[in-house]
Amino acid sequence: MQLKLLWDLQKIDMTIAALEKTIEEAPLKSGVKEVAQNLDNLKSEQACLNESLRTARKTLKNLEMKIQKIVDDRKELNDGLYSGKTTSAKELEQMQRKMDILAEEKKKLEDRLLVLMESVEEQESSLKRLKEESDRAETELKEKEEKLEQVLSLYKRELTDIEEKRIEKTTCIDQKYLDRYTLLAEKHKGQALALVENDICGGCRVFISSAQRGHLYNPGALVYCENCGRLLIMLDESDE
Secondary structure (H helix, E strand, O other): OHHHHHHHHHHHHHHHHHHHHHHHOOHHHHHHHHHHHHHHHHHHHHHHHHHHHHHHHHHHHHHHHHHHHHHHHHHHHHHHHHOOOOOOHHHHHHHHHHHHHHHHHHHHHHHHHHHHHHHHHHHHHHHHHHHHHHHHHHHHHHHHHHHHHHHHHHHHHHHHHHHHHHHHHHOOOOHHHHHHHHHHHHHOOOOOEEEEEOOEEOOOOOEOOHHHHHHHOOOOOOOEOOOOOOEEEOOOOOOO
């Protein structure tokens, strides 16, 4: 009777182990992890792009200020050229030269400004696209997390129920049998007992000796496989 109870306990423990593995390795977890990683990457790209845009906009502002400064300087020079206050040909020539230099510098700055403005537009477009992708990824992540939580809740409820059955089962088993079962289960990865069918150990698939077969019919005997060391048990049709 005790061996039969241990056999039932082992089946419960194997079911618990299988459920725990299912919970740990739930396929939906990988989907959630993948979407979460994608979302993190998108957020990281957004952060980098935002920083790049801040720098570009600051540079744009500086270029605009420099251009405006050149415009103001040229206006001042132009006023000087045509105000009649300066009559020296040499000074007028120097002023004109400065005007030309400033005009050339202004053109270079404006060229840089146009290139930078195009870059800013492209980055803003990319940022908008990343934001849209992030929003979609967040929605997908939420849906997958909710679905995963629903599935895990079912498994966890099932696990709780069968753990309660295990507790009930152990109250019917003598402590010495439980101790022996625990030691063997740790040694054989949860399979402390092996069912004997056709004189073969169900654990290691080795034939048992005739002496062992005789002891198996003694309800109180603890018979161990001489090859693998598992506790042997025979069941009749009613037990199965």
